[in-house]
Amino acid sequence: MPAIITATNLRFLDKLRFPDIRVEQGSATFICGESGTGKTTLLKMFNATATPAEGRILFGGQDIAEMDTIALRRQVLLAGQKVYLFDDTIRGNFEQFYAYRGETCIGTDEMAGYLRLCCIEFPLSTRCQPLSGGEKQRVFLAVHLSMKPKVLMLDEPTAALDKKTAKRMLSQMKEHCADNGITLVVVSHDPALVGAFADAVIPLTEEACE
Amino acid sequence: MSNIVQLDLWHFTLIYLLLLVVVSVLRFTRINQTKSLLWASARMTLQLTLSGLILTYIFQNPHPAFVAVYLAGMITFAVFRVFSINKQLNRRFRVIVAASIAFSGLAVMVYFVALVVGESLGNPQYVIPISGMLMGNTMTGVSLGVKTLYQTLDDQADRIETLQNMGVKPDRLFMPFVRRSMETAILPTINTMVGIGIVSLPGMMTGQILSGTLPTTAILYQIAIMIAICTTVCLSTFGSLYFGYRTLYNKRNQIELNAQP
Known part of the structure; x- marks a missing residue:
């Protein structure tokens, strides 16, 4: 499989050094490591919301430092650790996020399909504010998944979920991504999930940081 | 229309007595702002006196x-x-x-x-x-x-x-x-x-x-x-x-x- 993201000699500020990285197209690659080893920072450098002090990141063979960052972020889409939903219905959230990107929103059936993929089969008219943390997280992920990026980066996607739901959701997401040629990059603390779903693992260790 | 009554300085100082009313209310309610009230009043007096003097000078010598x-x-x-x-x-x-x-x-x-x-x-x-x-x-x-x-x-x-x-x-x-x-x-x-x-x-x-x-x-x-x-x-x-x-x-x-x- 060809690489979709490669990174060499990456350093962030003076604090973090990263091993050379290769993410294969269509794979599910997990980033593991203890707190403070730069997992989230790595994802942020991949979508150019953070800039490395040194090193190069290539996306599809192109240096991301020379790419339009807005276009890059839509192709290398990061669903961050902090879940944000508008104070609106589930449908309203889909509509608002798409409107912010200046895109036509997907249809009702498609929305319901993505919610099912993320194990949250609530009616689209459900208001999001009263939902639990885990339910919000799944709606949040469904919106991201529906945007059909080339690479979907998930930062602790199962943090608020119980083990059973986490497994079921990740397995459905992985299958969907594999079918649609979407590369998954996942930061996870949970060794059970890594063991079950990772095609490749990028270990970030204390030694890697100065 | 009559012109304004000029405040003479002695009568003018009477207005400061009202601050004593504020101070006693602050004391009574134990709001610890007496110092800032006095400081603010003093600052206001000084700033306005200065700008009054400067403005008087400027109005008399408009340039x-x-x-x-x-x-x-x-x-x-x-x-x-x-x-x-x-x-x-x-x-x-x-x-x-x-x-x-x-x-x-x-x-x-x-x-x-x-x-x-x-x-x-x-x-x-x-x-x-x-x-x-x-x-x-x-x-x-x-x-x-x-x-x-x-x-x-x-x-x-x-x-x-x-x-x-x-x-x-x-x-x-x-x-x-x-x-x-x-x-x-x-x-x-x-x-x-x-x-x-x-x-x-x-x-x-x-x-x-x-x-x-x-x-x-x-x-x-x-x-x-x-x-x-x-x-x-x-x-x-x-x-x-x-x-x-x-x-x-x-x-x-x-x-x-x-x-x-």
Whole structure:
């Protein structure tokens, strides 16, 4: 499989050094490591919301430092650790996020399909504010998944979920991504999930940081 | 109309006795603000005495240079007051705030004095008090607007991060916050217009009536100054926020809310 993201000699500020990285197209690659080893920072450098002090990141063979960052972020889409939903219905959230990107929103059936993929089969008219943390997280992920990026980066996607739901959701997401040629990059603390779903693992260790 | 009763200094000092009433209420309620009340009163007395003396001198020796210097002082004070309330502003944002306050204050003042009143711009008796009223309100408006913007951005950090990660353009992302902050900044001025003349006679009108101006004339001035204030506040907050928010992200569309130390 060809690489979709490669990174060499990456350093962030003076604090973090990263091993050379290769993410294969269509794979599910997990980033593991203890707190403070730069997992989230790595994802942020991949979508150019953070800039490395040194090193190069290539996306599809192109240096991301020379790419339009807005276009890059839509192709290398990061669903961050902090879940944000508008104070609106589930449908309203889909509509608002798409409107912010200046895109036509997907249809009702498609929305319901993505919610099912993320194990949250609530009616689209459900208001999001009263939902639990885990339910919000799944709606949040469904919106991201529906945007059909080339690479979907998930930062602790199962943090608020119980083990059973986490497994079921990740397995459905992985299958969907594999079918649609979407590369998954996942930061996870949970060794059970890594063991079950990772095609490749990028270990970030204390030694890697100065 | 009779002219104003001149306050003689001995009688004038009687007004300070009222502060004793405030002090006793503060003591009784154990609100520990006696010191700041006395400090504020002393500062006010000193500042107003000084500006009274300076204005008397300028009015007796009117020269455009004095007017210019006084205006420059006023603008500088207003600008630094906004900075001291909003410490996290980055350099470019500060320049934009200063330019917006100076430009809108001066532009509206010139329009008011030269076109509406038809006086010379070198006449301190018109230029200085009118600029003072405009600058004072502008200072409050811009401070409020910028403060609200930063507060909203702080409160909405997760929303900003999510939208940024989704590849939303920064102008799209910031506009709702800019709009909300502008609204907060100009609403007090608009509300004042609604209540004016019913509950209170505004300061400028009161002053003119006390000094013997016909209320009908005083009203015309008051209406004019209210509209001028509203325009200045609107222009200066618009300039500060609409151009200022663009300093909060770089060419790589990375958001940096606070000034780098």
